Amino acid sequence: MLELKNVNAHYGAIQALRDVSIRIDQGEIITLIGANGAGKTTTLMAICGIVPPSSGTITFEGKAIQGQPPDRIVPLGISQVPEGRLIFPELTVIENLNMGAFLRDDKPEIKRDMDYIFDLFPVLAERGTQRGGTLSGGEQQMLAISRALMSRPRLLLLDEPSLGLAPLVIRQIFEIIVKINKERGTTIFLVEQNANLALKTAHRGYVMEVGRITMSDSAQNLLADEGVKKAYLGLT
């Protein structure tokens, strides 16, 4: 479904991605784990067209998308829940959701998707006319996921959805991620620093170190790997 081949990316003189190659198949949950500053966020921003790669190719369903602007990429079915959630604080919950459907004009279908979301997260229905900035961290994460779903993605990119949330809320969010994958067949690309949780959720995983992919395997094998255990699972 999505394939990155030898992708390099720079911020000015700083090289953030080095020859990154990643393959994601339809229906999978794939995780990308790595330490802070490894290049995970940059990888997602390269896919979405915010940080265009300096070389390499990104293909989505056979179509080259590297270097395309985000407003060309979103309609293809790619949508991101960014690190830090980036809720529009002065927009209401409903307005935030409508922003997710910015490029769509099929009103009845938008309404249907919103109903689906209120079913998934009933708390968002209660908070509909409240400003996004007044929600709790967990509610904001639910809103960020819902906003991303409003573009009807076939590939959903999530950047550290567990960051800063209480364990109970994290569990709830991850259950929903799995549910979205199973119920809607949405392919998931999950970036996490919480490697344990990510590998238990995903089918396959990639490990990233200072801009390079250093390992890729089934989630089970990665969980059992001595090197991964030492570096990312806090076990010795």
Add this chain to the structure above:
Amino acid sequence: MEYFLELFFGGLTRGSIYALIALGYTMVYGIIELINFAHGEIYMIGAFTGLIVAGVLTAMGFPALAILAVALVVAVVYCSAYGYTMEKIAYKPLRGANRLSPLISAIGMSIFLQNYVLLAQTPNFLPFPNLIGEFEFMEDYAHILGSANLVIILVTAAAMVALTLFIKYTRMGRAMRATAQNRKMAMLLGVNVDAVISLTFIIGSSLAAIGGVLIACHTGQINITIGFIAGIKAFTAAVLGGVGSIPGAMLGALVLGFTESFATGYISSDYEDVFAFGLLVLILIFRPSGLLGKAPTQKV
């Protein structure tokens, strides 16, 4: 009482003009954090466009109010083109540069536009025809509220309502607010941020153009410096209300207009600007982010 009402409507008229210009400052600042110093010149160009249209159509024998309507439309279109082009050539190439560069570019743009109109026109004050005239039904109230003031207040009110509805209820209005709050996120959702920025300049320039034509009808004369003076006042209004906030600009403009009108009416007209800027200093001491502004938050 009549004197009070006269000052009240005088303040409302001033406030209306300030609001029409202040919105351009505040909307642009809200989206790209730039103080567009050349914005006042757009207002001045609007007044000159009105003058040219009035000259041509008067010679052709059209009725005054029809000329006013045409002058407003032509000034809006012409100034929009100026605002759009100004952003593309003077600010867009500097996006991502340090904060000072676009500011310098804005000052340069202001000087350029003033001198350009100076060469094309003249440095002298030019008489502007009174396209509004005196309405018969206002005859009994003319000492309190002149017909020109009435038109300025009503047109401004209509523009404010239209703008508020647009920002609040349309898809592009929502996208503008989203872009102002978090540009990266708006981009991620497929908002074409370049188009939003262009639209912001077009709206701001249109409002300034309306202000330029209306004030020219009211004062009866224009020259190339009117943009600088009105621009500083309107900028003051925007800061007073909280720069970046649309309702703030409207409120700040009214507060400034009333302050000037009442202070000059009841105290002394020699110190008009002292009252205006004194008020600004006071508000900035007690509410540094302006009347309706947000306390500064770090932007990512």
